[in-house]
Amino acid sequence: MRERRQRRERAARFPWYLLTGFLLGLAAGGIFSVWIWPVPYDFASPAELNSAAKDAYRLAIARAYRANGDGGRAYPRLSLLKDSNPASALASQAQTSLGLGNEADSESLALLAAGLDPAGRANSESPNTSNTTLEPTLAPESTKTPFGIVQEFPVAETTEAGTPVPTIEPLNIPSAEIPHATPTMFPTLSAPFILKDRAVDCGQNLRPGLLQIWVENAAGLAIPGVHIQITWKDGEESFFTGLKPEINAGYADYEMTKGTVYSLRVGENGETITNLETADCTSEGHPERLGGMILRFTER
Numbered sequence: 001m002r003e004r005r006q007r008r009e010r011a012a013r014f015p016w017y018l019l020t021g022f023l024l025g026l027a028a029g030g031i032f033s034v035w036i037w038p039v040p041y042d043f044a045s046p047a048e049l050n051s052a053a054k055d056a057y058r059l060a061i062a063r064a065y066r067a068n069g070d071g072g073r074a075y076p077r078l079s080l081l082k083d084s085n086p087a088s089a090l091a092s093q094a095q096t097s098l099g100l101g102n103e104a105d106s107e108s109l110a111l112l113a114a115g116l117d118p119a120g121r122a123n124s125e126s127p128n129t130s131n132t133t134l135e136p137t138l139a140p141e142s143t144k145t146p147f148g149i150v151q152e153f154p155v156a157e158t159t160e161a162g163t164p165v166p167t168i169e170p171l172n173i174p175s176a177e178i179p180h181a182t183p184t185m186f187p188t189l190s191a192p193f194i195l196k197d198r199a200v201d202c203g204q205n206l207r208p209g210l211l212q213i214w215v216e217n218a219a220g221l222a223i224p225g226v227h228i229q230i231t232w233k234d235g236e237e238s239f240f241t242g243l244k245p246e247i248n249a250g251y252a253d254y255e256m257t258k259g260t261v262y263s264l265r266v267g268e269n270g271e272t273i274t275n276l277e278t279a280d281c282t283s284e285g286h287p288e289r290l291g292g293m294i295l296r297f298t299e300r
Helices: 002-012 016-036 051-068 071-079 086-099 103-115
Strands: 142-144 149-152 171-174 179-181 193-201 210-216 227-232 235-240 251-255 262-266 272-276 290-299
Touching (some): 051 103, 103 235, 193 210, 210 262, 235 251
C-alpha cells in the first residue's frame, strides 16, 4: 500500500530537471553562436547594409566614377542599394561631406548625382532674366550593340583557272548585348569661368533672397562638380554645382541674408563677382518681396 502511494507521489512530481536542462542548453547555444562560433555574413547584398556602410559604398562608387567616368559600371553598382531616389541620396551625402570639410568627396558624389540626371536635356532652353528654365546637361548614356544575328560571309578565293574552291557556309553567331559607357564630361578645373549674365529675380515662387548660379562650358552644356566659393565680412562657405540634379547638372544656389554683401568666385581661377546682395523688388511692383539674383557663368 505504501509502495503504491510512493509511486503515485513520484508520478505527480514535476520534472524540473528537464526544464533546467533546457535552459542550460539554450544559454550554451546562445554563447556558442554569438561569441565562440558566430554565423558569418559574407554574401550580404548592398541593400542589406546599414546607413554608414551604404554611405561608404556610394563614396567608393563615386570615387571610381570620377577617376574613369565609366557609368556603365557605376550605375548598376549603385542600383544594388535599391534607393528610392538615388540622385537625392547622393546629393544629401555630398552636402554632408561638404559640411565635414571633405570637398573632394563631395565633388565626386555631386558628379555621380549629376550623371543620374535624366537624359534629354540637351535641347532645353537656358535661363534668362524673366524665366529660369532648365539648362542642357550632358549625362552619361549607354550604347548597346544590336541584339540579333550577325552573319559573316567569307570572301571567295580562286587558285588556278577552272579549279573550284570550296566555300564555307555563313555562320550564324548571336551577338551579345554589351553596354559601352560613354565618357562623362568633367569640369576643367583649370579653365577660368567668367560672368555671362546677371539679373535680378523677383519671382513669386522662389525662396527669398535666393542666389542662383548656372555654370556651363563654351558649348552651352551644364557642368557638374564646379567648386563655388562665397565670402562675406564675417565668413565664407563653399559648395558645388550638381548637388540638385533634379533642377540642372550645372545649377547651385545659396540663400542670402538681407543687409549682407557677398563676393563669389566660380572655379579655382574664375572671375570674382563682388557686391552681391538681396534685391529690392519695388521697381518690379512687388515691394513686399525680398528678391534674389541669377548669375550665369561660362568658360572663357
